[in-house]
Amino acid sequence: MSTELRVLRASEWDKWYEGISRAFGGFDTEEREIYRELTEIDRSLAAWDRDEVVGSAGLFSFRMTVPGGAAVPTAGVTMVSVAPTHRRRGVLRALMRRQLEDVREAGTEPLAVLTASEPTIYGRFGYGLAARQLDADIDTARVRLTVPPESDALRLRIVDDAASAVTACEAVYEQRVPARPGMLRHGPGWERYPLLDPPAGREGATPLACVLAEDAHGEVRGYARYALKSEWDEHGVPSGSVLLRDLEALDPAAYGALWRFLFGIDLKPVLRVRNRPVDDAWLHMIDDDVRLCRPRWRDALFARPVDVGAALAARTYSRPVDVILEVADEFCPWNAGRWHLAGDEKGATCERTSEPADLSLSVRELSAAYLGCTALRTLGCAGLVRESRAGALGAASGAFATDVAPWLPHGF
Template sequence: MATELRVLRREEWDSWHDGILRAFGAVRDKERELDRELTETDRSLGAWDGDRVVGSAALLSFRMTVPGGALVPSAGLSMVHVAATHRRRGILRSMMRRQLDGIREAGVEPLSVLTASEPHIYGRFGYGMATRELHADVDTGRVTFAPAPGSERIRLRVADDPASVLDECEAVYARRVPERAGMLQRAPGWERRPLLDVPEKRNGATPLACVLAEDEHGEVRGYARYSLRNAWDENDVPRGSVLLRDLEALDTASYGALWEFLSGIDLMPVLRVRGRPVDDAWLHMTGDSVRLCRPRWRDGLFLRPVEVRAALAARTYSAPVDVVLEVEDAFCPWNEGRWRLSGDGTGATCERTDDAAELALSVRELGAVYLGGTALRTLASAGRVRELRKGALGAASHAFSTDVAPWLPHGF
């Protein structure tokens, strides 16, 4: 029977989701109902062989901060799989074709973003790595966090039920979103995602808890969600870990107080940090002990401009820029050709031009530099950007850069 690719029907959701779980080696759990609620069925595709799903791809409607602070509609590509029995039949390509064409036809989202379990797959569809994230295992037995100015005025309050303080935490998160490119405005339902705490996935850790940082007036200025994993060695020496889920704060005092708290919990000599910004300030609160934190980096958000003109005009630039880009985009050929980008810190325009190109790059490289997390000059050194007019590379690289590293706060 021929494989049929069609928009997901709501009554097919369970079979569709089961196919995704099979592909990723997962089992049904308490996340399922939230997944069902957040799925936009009219933007989700299923590839069916008879009554069995053999492929899937879903789009999610986000608004993402870009350099300059604007919230730009962005299509989040998620739940992508092709069954092992149906590889190399063009199913993935067909799904990507349908999704990107649909985004363009709707005319609302100039950007598409994703996180990737296998990043090498998506480069050929024009997605470039736009953000990275920091992971670390801090040896708090030997690393001391220096007190932040004003942290002594911060009151900490632990809530054993994070849901009971969700509104206070979301108010802090919402104020943080415009400050860093890559952050997502949480649409209804998405505020529950960071609270998911499936017992079967704890691996011996305690239930999720939340600590709030409050100022002298009782206003919540920050929060951290975490759990604890107890452990002892053969000599009864504690080897437990604090597992940090997420942390946001509105000021230095609250930020510092939260890190001091997390690093000082009794019997927990390791603070496990995952998915933080690469320029997270706590790295500079440990003196010369960064090597004892074992920092490492991994890829975060992948981004592709669906409409080059609208995407480049949606952000601001760190310095005045006036450059003609020769863009290659074989998968979305409407983006190919020469574009004049003119902008500064107040805004930008991007229009087609017949003027001579000054930089040549593919849409994948454009996606990688869009949020400011990768430098054009770095990609040029790797042979992925060509300077066609002397001096154009340095000026454009500076203009695309940002002083705050972009960061995706949670997956999707």
């Protein structure tokens, strides 16, 4: 059977979304309405079999922080699904290719990013693991936390309805965005997304609350959004948990005050931390028994350059770099070939060249190194980056490195 692939029409959104909901097992009404508002119709694709949607893919227009602090236009891949009746017929490949061709033709976004429910899918399309996240279950009854003494000067204020504090939280978040690669600026409507809190997904926890850290002038210096889950074991001993949704702070004092608050909530001996940077500072504010925090990391963000030259020129480099990269990119052949990258902490250029390559790698490995998630040297040790000029791998690896780990604060 043949399928027709075309841009979505506004009148088709409900049918399109129903297909996506079916593929992912259903969405809450609140989530549906937010996605209705955020969907960019002219950037959404549907694969049709007669009058049925059998595949979907959409794009969000983001600005993402890259190393150096620039907010680079980035295509956020979303709503990717294929009906189980149409698997292994090339529908997904056609959707992914059309997306990237459309982004290239528009010429404004050198990067594409996505989160993956099934990470094994996207490597064949050139996406590499560009950021990880840290999860932990902290035994706050036994783990000691030491915060800066300046934290004592801050006032903490609880807001039971997290949505009512969104303006103050967004002001803090926007100041934090340039500080870490992978963070997304919030366009109109996106301030609502981190507040999604469908009752069906709470699993017995309270609605989302917020605590604000304020200085002596009443200025908000940080916030944490969290929920509480009360539980008791068979002996009547409290075994509940604090569920941390997100936390941002403008200075160490506010950061420490917020973590101390979360550690100190009564009758909740476990602090469940999800989606934090892998180099989050609380790891260095606790005593040495990190095992009691049960830390673990998982994939968070996948990325790929749509335009290798523009993407590499958009970021800065931690030390001077002058290297010729030979990039293999079967899925986006316009990226394949040799690129001369020259730059430092102030800026960079990346142009086509016919000179001999110093390093050879696929676009997937370039993607993994782009935000600083994985060192080029590590990829070289795995045989995935090949060195043709002695010393080129170490020099380039150091230049691509970042002093903070990349991180995606929320999905899309």
